[in-house]
Amino acid sequence: MQLIANLSLLFTERPLPERVAAARQAGFDGVEIQFPYELSPLELKRELERQGMPLLLINLPAGDLMDGGPGLACQPQRRREFAEALDTALEYAAIAGPKMVNVLAGRLTAGQDPEQAFMTLAANVREAARAFSRLHIEVLVEAINPLDMPGFFLNTPQQQLDLLREIAQPNVRAQLDLYHMARQAIDPGQAIAELGDAIGHVQFADCPGRHEPGSGVLDFPAIRHQLEQAGYRGVWAAEYRPSGRTEESLGWMQSAAFSR
Numbered sequence: 001m002q003l004i005a006n007l008s009l010l011f012t013e014r015p016l017p018e019r020v021a022a023a024r025q026a027g028f029d030g031v032e033i034q035f036p037y038e039l040s041p042l043e044l045k046r047e048l049e050r051q052g053m054p055l056l057l058i059n060l061p062a063g064d065l066m067d068g069g070p071g072l073a074c075q076p077q078r079r080r081e082f083a084e085a086l087d088t089a090l091e092y093a094a095i096a097g098p099k100m101v102n103v104l105a106g107r108l109t110a111g112q113d114p115e116q117a118f119m120t121l122a123a124n125v126r127e128a129a130r131a132f133s134r135l136h137i138e139v140l141v142e143a144i145n146p147l148d149m150p151g152f153f154l155n156t157p158q159q160q161l162d163l164l165r166e167i168a169q170p171n172v173r174a175q176l177d178l179y180h181m182a183r184q185a186i187d188p189g190q191a192i193a194e195l196g197d198a199i200g201h202v203q204f205a206d207c208p209g210r211h212e213p214g215s216g217v218l219d220f221p222a223i224r225h226q227l228e229q230a231g232y233r234g235v236w237a238a239e240y241r242p243s244g245r246t247e248e249s250l251g252w253m254q255s256a257a258f259s260r
Contacts (some may be wrong), residue, residue, distance in 0.1 A: 001224075001260060003027075003253065004056050006203070006239035008034035011246045017047050024051045032057035032098075032237050035066075037088070041095035042167055048096070056235060057100045057201060058092070060128065061085035070081055071106025073124045074117040074153045080123050090131055102140040103128055107151035117131070117153055122166040129169035140175040140200050145183040148210075155184065157194040164198055169198055173200025177239070180185050181217055182207035192226045199232050206239030213252035220257035 005023035007016060014022055016039060023031050036044055036058050048055055063081060065071030069214075072082040089101055103125050108117055129139045143160050144152045154160060160174045176199050181191045192199070206216030213220050236258065242249035252258060 002029035002235040004237040030054040074121040105153040142175040145180040177203040178204040203237045203239040212249040
């Protein structure tokens with residue numbers, strides 16, 4: 001099992017370009033970045049190659065989502081903006097070479113028809129899947145808890161599976177974030193059982209608090225066993241907020257639950 005550092009939450013004591021080297025020095029096998037677009041793709045590619053670190057995942061640009069807005073992917077009136085975001089991510093991915101791209105569904109707006117939002121999201125993700133397939137890149141859809149991100153459209157594994165069935169593209173899979181499941185009282189083992197071989201990527205933080213493993217109540221040895229039983233052979237991505245300096249939060253990397 002490879003361990004991946006999410007550079008949007010880890011090593012934030014440094015500028016983004018320096019976090020790649022920090023992740024390598026800490027013993028991670030690769031990196032992911034939520035929104036890497038503050039760097040040019042060439043700049044990031046050079047640093048990744050300099051450090052010998054693969055880029056596993058980026059997010060498609062999500063408009064105003066992170067500022068409290070509805071985002072792009074489930075908004076029918078923002079199809080043109082989504083297309084522009086897709087073009088940006090395609091140009092970036094062609095150079096920086098992520099293995100996967102995550103499309104964030106966004107929020108429902110007041111009075112919006114959920115069925116209309118669902119069909120818009122499915123159409124947008126299907127378009128992204130076809131475009132990224134030419135680069136041999138997988139597309140992911142993620143469920144996010146509605147407590148930390150009120151109004152987010154996808155919350156549960158069942159909603160992810162419904163969307164995957166509607167999209168019906170071979171390179172689209174589910175991103176499983178263990179923290180987002182636990183935060184809304186969905187047992188991670190239940191989520192793993194529901195998603196099964198649809199899981200394309202796993203992110204983790206402990207719960208409550210979204211800090212490093214060992215700071216909360218999640219049973220990571222049991223979760224690892226459940227993932228292995230489900231046939232998951234991908235990476236584990238650390239996407240948590242360190243309770244102190246990042247390097248001081250990495251004791252979990254030596255535990256049996258996270259052994260290579």
